[in-house]
Amino acid sequence: MSALGHVPVNEHAHDDHHHDEGNFFTKYIFSMDHKVIAKQYLFTALFMGIIGIGMSVLFRMQLAWPAESFKIFELFLGKWAPGGVMSQEVYLALVTIHGTIMVFFVLTQGLSGTFSNLLIPLQIGARDMASGFMNMLSYWLFFISCVIMLGSLFVESGPASAGWTIYPPLSALPQAIGGSGLGMTLWLVSMAIFIASSLLGSLNYIVTVINLRTKGMSMTRLPLTIWALFVTAIIGVVSFPVLLSAALMLIMDRSFGTSFFLSDIFIGGEVLHYQGGSPILFEHLFWFLGHPEVYIVILPAMGIASEILATNSRKPIFGYRAMIASILGIAFLSTIVWGHHMFVSGMNPFLGSVFTFTTLLIAIPSAVKAFNWITTIWKGNLQMNPSMLFSIGFVSTFITGGLTGIVLGDSTLDINVHDTYFVVAHFHLVMGISALYGMFAGIYHWFPKMFGRMMNKNMGYVHFWITIIGAYGVFFPMHFVGMAGLPRRYYDNTAFPYFDDLLEINVVITVFAIITALVQLVFLYNFIHSIFAGKKATANPWNSNSLEWTTPVEPIHGNWPGAIPHVYRWPYDYSKTNENGEYVIAGQDFVPQDVPLQKDEEELNH
Amino acid sequence: MTVFLIIIVVALFAITLWQLSRIFQLSRSTQSLDDSQIASDKDNRMQGNLMLAFGIAFYIFMLYNFWAFGDRALPAASSEHGVDYDNLLLLTMAVIMFVQVITQGLLHYFAFKYKGKKGNKALFFADNDKLEFVWTIIPVIVLAGLIIYGLFTWSDIMDINEEDDPIVIELYAKQFSWQARYAGQDNVLGKANVRFIEGANTIGVDESDPYAMDDVITAEIHLPVNRPVVFKMRSQDVLHSAYFPHFRAQMNVVPGMVTQFAFTPTVTTEEINETEYMRDKVARINDIRKENSQALLAAGEEPLEEYEQFEYYLLCNKICGVAHYNMQMKVVVETEAEFNEWMATQKEYSETMQSATASRKSAVSGAEVAQVEN
Numbered sequence: 001m002s003a004l005g006h007v008p009v010n011e012h013a014h015d016d017h018h019h020d021e022g023n024f025f026t027k028y029i030f031s032m033d034h035k036v037i038a039k040q041y042l043f044t045a046l047f048m049g050i051i052g053i054g055m056s057v058l059f060r061m062q063l064a065w066p067a068e069s070f071k072i073f074e075l076f077l078g079k080w081a082p083g084g085v086m087s088q089e090v091y092l093a094l095v096t097i098h099g100t101i102m103v104f105f106v107l108t109q110g111l112s113g114t115f116s117n118l119l120i121p122l123q124i125g126a127r128d129m130a131s132g133f134m135n136m137l138s139y140w141l142f143f144i145s146c147v148i149m150l151g152s153l154f155v156e157s158g159p160a161s162a163g164w165t166i167y168p169p170l171s172a173l174p175q176a177i178g179g180s181g182l183g184m185t186l187w188l189v190s191m192a193i194f195i196a197s198s199l200l201g202s203l204n205y206i207v208t209v210i211n212l213r214t215k216g217m218s219m220t221r222l223p224l225t226i227w228a229l230f231v232t233a234i235i236g237v238v239s240f241p242v243l244l245s246a247a248l249m250l251i252m253d254r255s256f257g258t259s260f261f262l263s264d265i266f267i268g269g270e271v272l273h274y275q276g277g278s279p280i281l282f283e284h285l286f287w288f289l290g291h292p293e294v295y296i297v298i299l300p301a302m303g304i305a306s307e308i309l310a311t312n313s314r315k316p317i318f319g320y321r322a323m324i325a326s327i328l329g330i331a332f333l334s335t336i337v338w339g340h341h342m343f344v345s346g347m348n349p350f351l352g353s354v355f356t357f358t359t360l361l362i363a364i365p366s367a368v369k370a371f372n373w374i375t376t377i378w379k380g381n382l383q384m385n386p387s388m389l390f391s392i393g394f395v396s397t398f399i400t401g402g403l404t405g406i407v408l409g410d411s412t413l414d415i416n417v418h419d420t421y422f423v424v425a426h427f428h429l430v431m432g433i434s435a436l437y438g439m440f441a442g443i444y445h446w447f448p449k450m451f452g453r454m455m456n457k458n459m460g461y462v463h464f465w466i467t468i469i470g471a472y473g474v475f476f477p478m479h480f481v482g483m484a485g486l487p488r489r490y491y492d493n494t495a496f497p498y499f500d501d502l503l504e505i506n507v508v509i510t511v512f513a514i515i516t517a518l519v520q521l522v523f524l525y526n527f528i529h530s531i532f533a534g535k536k537a538t539a540n541p542w543n544s545n546s547l548e549w550t551t552p553v554e555p556i557h558g559n560w561p562g563a564i565p566h567v568y569r570w571p572y573d574y575s576k577t578n579e580n581g582e583y584v585i586a587g588q589d590f591v592p593q594d595v596p597l598q599k600d601e602e603e604l605n606h
Numbered sequence: 607m608t609v610f611l612i613i614i615v616v617a618l619f620a621i622t623l624w625q626l627s628r629i630f631q632l633s634r635s636t637q638s639l640d641d642s643q644i645a646s647d648k649d650n651r652m653q654g655n656l657m658l659a660f661g662i663a664f665y666i667f668m669l670y671n672f673w674a675f676g677d678r679a680l681p682a683a684s685s686e687h688g689v690d691y692d693n694l695l696l697l698t699m700a701v702i703m704f705v706q707v708i709t710q711g712l713l714h715y716f717a718f719k720y721k722g723k724k725g726n727k728a729l730f731f732a733d734n735d736k737l738e739f740v741w742t743i744i745p746v747i748v749l750a751g752l753i754i755y756g757l758f759t760w761s762d763i764m765d766i767n768e769e770d771d772p773i774v775i776e777l778y779a780k781q782f783s784w785q786a787r788y789a790g791q792d793n794v795l796g797k798a799n800v801r802f803i804e805g806a807n808t809i810g811v812d813e814s815d816p817y818a819m820d821d822v823i824t825a826e827i828h829l830p831v832n833r834p835v836v837f838k839m840r841s842q843d844v845l846h847s848a849y850f851p852h853f854r855a856q857m858n859v860v861p862g863m864v865t866q867f868a869f870t871p872t873v874t875t876e877e878i879n880e881t882e883y884m885r886d887k888v889a890r891i892n893d894i895r896k897e898n899s900q901a902l903l904a905a906g907e908e909p910l911e912e913y914e915q916f917e918y919y920l921l922c923n924k925i926c927g928v929a930h931y932n933m934q935m936k937v938v939v940e941t942e943a944e945f946n947e948w949m950a951t952q953k954e955y956s957e958t959m960q961s962a963t964a965s966r967k968s969a970v971s972g973a974e975v976a977q978v979e980n
Contacts, residue, residue, distance in 0.1 A: 088928040088929065088931075089928055092925065092928065092930075162925065163925045167845050167924070167925075169843065169844045169845065169861055170844040170845065170925065170926060170927065173843075173844070176781065176843060176844050176926075176927055177927045177928060262861070262862070263861060263862025263863075264799060264800045264801070264842075264861055264862045265800065265842070265843055265861050265862075266780075266800035266803050266810070266842045266843065267781075267842070267843040267844075271800055271801050271803065276862075277862065278860075278862060278863065279845055279860055279861065279862070280860060280863075313720075313728060314722070314728040315728045315729065315730065315731065316730060316731070316732040317732075318731065318732065318733070318734075319732075319733060319734075319738050320732065320733075321733075322738050344847065344856045344857050344858055345858045345860070346857065346858050346860045346863065346865035349760065349761070349764035352760060352764070353757050353760060353761070356753060356756060356757060356760065357753055357757075360749045360752065360753050361749070363745060363749055364742060364745050364746055364749065367741065367742075367745040368738070368741060368742055368745075370709060371709075371741040372738075374709065374712050374713050374716065375731070375737070377713075377716045377717060377720060378716050378720065378729075378731075379720060379728065379729040379731065380716075380720045380722075380728045380729075381720065381722040381723070381726040381727065381728040382650065382654065382717060382720050382721050382722045383644075383645050383650060383722045384645045384649055384650045384652075384653035384654060384721060384722065385644065385645045388645075389653060392657065392713065392714075392717050395713055396664075396710060396713055396714075399705075399706065399709050399710065399713075400706060400710070403702040403705060403706055404702065406698055406701070406702060406749075406752065407695070407698055407699070407702070410694070410698065410752065410753075410756040411756065411757075411760045412690075412691060412694055412756045412757075412759040412760045412763065413691070413694060413695055413698060413756065415691070415763070415854055415855065415856050416680075416691065416851060416854045416855075416856060418847075418856055418923070419847065419849075419923045419924060420923070454643035454644075455643065456643060457643045457644070457645065457649065461649075461653065465656065465660075468660070469660075472664065472667065473667075476667065476668065476671055477671055477675060479671075480671060480675035480676070480678055480679065481678070483678070483679040483680065484678040484679055484680060485680050485849075485851030485852075487849065487921055487922075487923040489925045489930060489931075490930065490931035491928075491930070491931040492931050492932075493931070495931060495932040495934070496919070496934065497891055497895065497910075497911075497913040498891070498913075498916070498919070500891045500894045500895060500913075501678060501887070501890050501891055501894060502678060503894070505675055505678070534643070535642060535643050538641065541641070541643075541644055542644070572732065574728065574730070575727060575728040575729070575730050576730050577727075577730060589727070589728070604732065
């Protein structure tokens with residue numbers, strides 16, 4: 001209802017463009033405008049991304065040159081790197097916080113937070129989110145959780161170090177590892193706030209998509225970005241509360257002496273009182289969120305790639321309804337496959353069979369999507385903008401990374417590759433790199449919408465090519481390290497002569513990792529520089545059909561200066577021709593959604 | 607603290623830069639509207655060609671990886687079910703690589719072939735039920751095959767048959783070491799719980815359980831070849847995972863419960879050392895170690911030991927604390943006779959406890975004597 005409240009504001013803005021609403025704080029800091037909140041999410045996620053990727057460079061250096069002294073370790077790790085040699089404690093802490101930051105703070109909120117906020121109102125034709133206040137609250141809770149997570153890095157006993165999956169008892173017992181003291185408490189508090197933030201955001205996205213679509217915008221005329229973001233929000237609402245309950249139970253085990261996850265433990269020379277709990281219960285609860293979480297990360301990237309591939313191919317997305325069906329199929333299946341993380345956890349092997357079945361089923365909608373993307377660029381007129389390159393790169397890494405999922409999803413084959421570098425290679429390609437490509441594609445594509453300026457394309461090309469070469473250079477050889485049977489989360493592999501001949505692969509991986517991390521600076525420079533000094537954008541630089549490009553270049557509160565446009569067609573009428581072979585609108589290979597059906601034009605049932 | 611200060615300084619610096627550039631922005635005219643940042647025909651051509659080049663380079667890179675690093679993969683399985691595992695893995699890998707080669711090829715080739723040019727017309731191609739049906743049904747069939755094959759193998763592996771007279775061995779995990787407890791003559795493990803841990807009874811065996819008396823606790827695992835073995839796993843503190851990569855065996859070790867995994871080793875340590883794979887591997891590792899040793903010697907440090915022969919091992923494969931990376935145990939597979947010979951040299955649990963009590967008593971009486979003397 002509050003969206004209606006924006007209407008007068010907007011009409012006011014229409015009357016007087018130069019009128020400045022509110023002061024600096026209400027406009028840029030505690031803003032309820034979805035576009036500003038989207039930028040806030042993006043800046044915060046990028047900042048967290050710099051830290052997360054920086055951490056990975058540090059521990060990759062340790063893996064390639066074990067126990068060597070580096071000035072850079074001394075500088076960043078201080079007491080955790082005596083003499084510049086990374087300590088075992090901080091290695092595990094870096095791995096843990098890298099995972100946490102990248103999965104939740106960068107890929108979840110950087111994609112879902114940024115693009116849901118930016119695109120949902122703009123692409124469905126709404127003035128703002130259903131509740132601007134809730135939206136603001138969601139961002140600020142996210143900000144607080146970021147601050148707490150970063151604060152935990154400065155704790156005396158070290159930040160959480162039990163892996164991003166924080167399996168108890170390791171995460172529950174400070175006697176077992178230093179990071180499970182105050183560091184873990186802060187981790188849990190930060191995540192609890194993060195979940196509250198995510199829920200507020202998701203509920204808002206769902207309500208907005210259901211209620212605030214403009215006239216004519218039926219569900220089957222929504223751009224695939226909106227479908228993806230909408231379904232992502234639903235998965236979030238279904239699964240995040242379960243992680244919250246797991247976190248609360250873990251907090252109780254840690255602080256109030258309950259035994260949800262702990263039993264029969266002898267540590268530090270004494271038997272602890274815990275009795276009857278099960279760590280496997282925690283694994284179930286964690287992965288009930290944890291697996292849908294990877295789809296929370298990848299679905300928005302899929303939506304973004306679909307939209308960008310269609311726009312830049314000047315072709316409709318192939319199999320629009322199949323794409324929607326596969327998003328829904330993936331969403332449904334994603335909630336019943338979590339057990340594939342637990343084939344060798346000690347749970348009943350029969351359950352393993354069931355989860356193998358559901359897991360391999362999810363490959364089917366994923367395969368359909370991949371084939372549809374490839375068909376979308378077939379016989380297109382490809383406009384090789386940086387966003388397009390990243391979308392093609394997304395399809396490439398999604399296939400490469402997704403295929404190895406067939407190995408890991410098979411309970412039998414998982415036995416020997418479980419928790420090895422094979423897994424690390426798999427999920428980094430399929431959800432890490434792919435989601436990052438989706439995010440980069442989205443940033444390059446909607447940058448003009450966010451800032452009214454263009455990013456530099458040549459720097460974009462450099463960024464893309466070095467990134468894709470570097471990312472494959474990191475993660476393709478990593479599969480072989482996994483096939484050699486090397487477990488992940490090992491501080492050092494020199495304790496076994498058997499692994500000596502893997503060191504050269506690790507050096508290759510680390511060199512690629514450093515190059516890839518460095519080239520992100522080109523992106524950062526391009527991003528920041530273009531905000532202030534980029535070339536001015538035109539209203540619709542990519543000749544796109546969707547509604548966001550009908551708004552003025554200078555963003556205004558309420559999005560459209562006049563009435564909200566109505567929608568008459570689906571968003572993918574690219575290169576549509578009449579029977580005589582002429583474009584529907586002469587001389588223009590696209591027909592925006594707000595253009596009514598033309599004379600003689602046939603409306604196709606997609 | 608200094609780190610914190612540095613961060614504040616950096617943040618303030620960033621804010622300063624931001625403000626400066628805002629001033630800069632306000633002071634310049636904004637009349638630089640153009641389409642120079644949108645891909646032109648020249649860019650399309652260039653990037654399309656690069657896509658093809660990248661596609662080819664990617665093929666070469668994949669081949670190079672298989673050629674250069676393929677030999678690092680684990681050798682053929684040394685267990686009975688491992689043969690099925692390896693076959694399934696090979697089949698799955700073949701399917702994966704086939705799909706990978708085709709789809710990456712199409713993706714990069716299309717990106718090259720259909721690079722945009724002014725005046726070109728894209729094909730309005732939104733739907734094709736037949737095509738979509740085909741590429742839904744093909745994955746369905748292929749995956750169904752893989753699922754069925756996988757599930758049969760899985761039930762074979764997980765179905766522990768007690769009738770084959772397997773050796774029962776308990777694997778006991780703690781930060782950061784493994785111990786094994788053989789069930790002894792009666793092949794039944796004595797009861798155990800962490801609450802029984804006291805003194806020499808470091809793994810919490812129930813001393814009142816008669817089945818426990820002939821149990822044998824060891825620091826390495828010896829297994830007779832071709833005899834099934836069941837591992838019953840217990841952890842005293844946090845999650846661990848018992849990973850025997852060469853036997854294609856892994857199971858988490860969970861405090862508060864007993865997990866299990868069974869397999870039949872089929873290749874002895876001696877036999878695997880005679881395989882070409884292992885001879886190459888050991889030679890390769892020794893070359894590396896020699897090189898590293900020279901560097902160490904030059905720096906005035908101890909050289910590395912030679913890697914004399916390959917030994918099977920058990921690893922911890924679930925993050926369990928700071929020394930997780932070095933939680934291992936040697937595994938020896940040998941003939942039945944060698945195994946029996948080794949077993950005869952090991953102490954039964956009752957003997958261990960007796961000698962522990964005896965030594966404690968003597969220690970206590972020694973202390974008493976000392977006190978008296980004072």
